[in-house]
Structure formats: structure tokens, C-alpha cells
Amino acid sequence: MTDWSRIEADDCAVPADRSLEELVRELSAALADPDPSVRDGAPYAVLSTWIERGVIPAPRRLALGDEMAARFLDPEIQARTFAPLVLDMLVEKGDFNSAWVAAFEQWYPAEQDLRGHDEKLGWLHAVAHGADLLDRFGRHPDVDPVRMLHLAAARLTAPTDHVLDQLEDDRLARAVARVLTRTDMSEHDATAWLDPIGARFGADRLSTPVPAHVTNCLRTLRLLYVLADRGVRPPGTDAAPEALHHAAAVKERVAAVLDRIVKR
Numbered sequence: 598m599t600d601w602s603r604i605e606a607d608d609c610a611v612p613a614d615r616s617l618e619e620l621v622r623e624l625s626a627a628l629a630d631p632d633p634s635v636r637d638g639a640p641y642a643v644l645s646t647w648i649e650r651g652v653i654p655a656p657r658r659l660a661l662g663d664e665m666a667a668r669f670l671d672p673e674i675q676a677r678t679f680a681p682l683v684l685d686m687l688v689e690k691g692d693f694n695s696a697w698v699a700a701f702e703q704w705y706p707a708e709q710d711l712r713g714h715d716e717k718l719g720w721l722h723a724v725a726h727g728a729d730l731l732d733r734f735g736r737h738p739d740v741d742p743v744r745m746l747h748l749a750a751a752r753l754t755a756p757t758d759h760v761l762d763q764l765e766d767d768r769l770a771r772a773v774a775r776v777l778t779r780t781d782m783s784e785h786d787a788t789a790w791l792d793p794i795g796a797r798f799g800a801d802r803l804s805t806p807v808p809a810h811v812t813n814c815l816r817t818l819r820l821l822y823v824l825a826d827r828g829v830r831p832p833g834t835d836a837a838p839e840a841l842h843h844a845a846a847v848k849e850r851v852a853a854v855l856d857r858i859v860k861r
Contacts, residue, residue, distance in 0.1 A: 599623055601639035609646040621653055625664055628683060629676035633719020636675060641682075648686045659694060662687045666697045669704035677708065678723045681730035688733045698734055702744070705731070706751035713763025724752065724765040728772035729832070735776030742779045746790035749773045753814045754797045760809045761816070770820035774829035777841040787843040788850040794818075799857035815858060822851045 599620065604612065611617060624647075627640035647653050653661070661683065668680040684697055705727045712721050728749075735745035749769060777787055798811055825847045828838025841847055 601627070601643050605639040605642050605646075609643050609650075609652075611647075611652060617653070618657070621647075621657060621661065625661060628679045629668065629671065629673060631673065631675055631718055633675075636679060637719055644683070645686055648690050651690075655692065658687055658690065658692045662692055662694055662697055666694075666700035669700050674710045674712075674721055674723070675718050677704065678721045678726050681726045685726075685730050685733050688730075688737060693737065693739060695739070698740055698744075701727070701730055701734065702748055705748060706755045709757065711757055711759040711761060711765070713761070713765055720763075722763065722765065724761060725763070725768035727752070728765075728769040731769075732772035732775045732832075735772070736779060742776050742782055743786045743790065745776050746773065746786075747793075749776075750790045750793050753794055753810075753817060755810065757810045757813070758808075761813045766813055766817040767820055770817045770824060771829055771832070773817075773821055774824035774841055775831075775839075777825070777843070777847060778829065778839045780842050782842060784843045784846045787841075788846050791850045791854050795854040795857045799854075811858065815855065818851050818855055822848055822855070825851065 599612075599615070601624075604610065611620065624640050624644045627635050628644065630636045630640075648658065665680040665683045665687075668676050671677050671680075681701065684701070687693075688697075708723045708727070710721065711723050713725070714720055714722075731745050731748060734740045735742050749772070752769065794814060798814060825841050825844045828840045828844075830836050830838050
């Protein structure tokens with residue numbers, strides 16, 4: 598078994614006595630491991646570094662992306678929810694395959710296990726990890742941003758009994774806000790994705806306690822309103838907030854949708 602902690606400590610240098618292909622296969626398997634110390638520890642750091650530095654050649658990175666896209670159908674929750682993290686690394690590096698977008702689009706709103714953290718499996722973060730990839734795809738020049746906005750709406754309107762925790766709703770709101778910074782969308786494009794949300798929840802007679810999926814939607818849209826008003830920063834930075842394109846129209850539509858939901 599490879600000592601990934603040792604490799605990480607050695608500035609992620611590739612061991613001379615191992616083939617890179619063998620190591621990448623092992624890393625791919627580690628990112629689906631049910632042991633969080635394996636999945637979310639040194640193997641994650643090493644893989645991220647090797648992708649960033651171009652240690653893994655482009656053809657192998659594309660094959661790795663195909664493996665992650667197929668993993669959206671994996672029966673194990675931790676395998677499904679760590680796949681978008683690897684795809685995010687690859688797309689950031691410059692790799693892209695439209696089939697990855699299609700696979701993600703099928704998985705994201707359909708995922709039913711929305712736990713942020715599990716005592717045994719560790720971090721799962723289906724919504725948050727998916728939001729990070731939605732952000733990445735939504736700002737990619739080969740992906741229609743409207744497609745990702747409607748995907749966010751599909752995730753928000755998908756029925757669930759789980760109230761999002763571990764800032765999952767915040768991550769989704771920030772991802773949507775980042776997509777909305779694109780300047781190649783019309784005002785209609787930037788706001789029409791909210792119509793299905795208003796139609797879906799505005800038609801419901803809210804009971805008490807409020808259903809989980811309605812709570813999740815309300816919290817996500819409330820933060821989106823703030824971000825439309827103040828701008829959104831790139832993740833993990835103190836950079837100046839970037840303004841959303843058509844911010845005023847987005848605020849107006851979000852406010853109208855929120856009002857339509859809560860007034861019932």
C-alpha cells in the first residue's frame with residue numbers, strides 16, 4: 598500500500614520505483630474509499646497537486662475525468678460525492694469533456710443522500726461539492742451558463758426530507774452567484790431559471806413544520822439576494838466582490854419568488 602502521507606511530505610514527488618499509471622489508479626480508488634482519512638487525506642492532496650502541476654499527462658487526466666463521470670452512478674455515496682471534486686480539479690487545469698457535464702447534470706438533482714457529514718464516512722457534501730462543480734462548469738466557455746442555472750433550480754426543487762447543514766445551501770448560492778457574473782447572458786437568461794422555483798413552491802400550501810426542501814430553497818435564495826446586492830468573491834479569497842450581471846433584475850426576481858413562497 599502506498600504511503601501517501603510520505604509522498605505528500607516529500608513535496609508530492611513521484612516515487613521512482615512506481616509507475617505513474619499504477620499510482621493514478623490507486624489515487625482514483627482512494628478518492629472513493631469509505632475511510633475518510635484515506636479519501637480526504639493525503640491522497641486527495643497528492644492528486645490535486647499532480648493535476649495542478651501537470652504531473653499526470655493530459656490523456657490520462659481525460660481518462661480520469663471519464664472515471665469520475667461514471668462514478669456518479671456508483672452505489673457508494675462517498676464515491677459519488679467526491680467525483681465532482683476531481684472533475685473540478687481537472688476542469689480548472691483546462692481539461693474538458695461535454696460528457697462530464699451531462700453525467701453531472703443527471704446526478705446532481707437526483708442525489709438523495711444530502712448529508713453534509715457522517716460520523717463514519719466523514720465529509721460527504723453532495724450539494725456543496727456539486728455546487729463547486731456547477732460553478733466551474735457554469736463559467737466554462739464551452740458550457741451554456743443557463744443550463745447550469747436551471748440545474749441549480751432542479752436541485753432546489755427536488756424533494757427531500759433533509760434540511761441542509763454544513764453550509765451546503767451557502768455553497769450553492771455562491772455557485773449560482775458566480776455563474777451570474779457571466780456577461781454573455783441576457784436579463785431573461787439571468788432570471789428565468791427562477792420561474793420554475795416560484796411555480797413549484799408558490800403553488801404549495803405550506804404546512805408546519807415547513808418541509809425541508811422549502812427551507813433549503815428559502816435559505817439559498819436569501820443568500821443569493823445578498824450576493825446580488827453586494828457581489829460575490831472567488832472561493833477562499835479576500836478579493837473584491839465581483840458584481841453579478843443584471844444584478845438588479847436578479848434581486849427583483851429573487852425577492853418576488855421569496856414573497857410568493859412565504860406569503861402562503
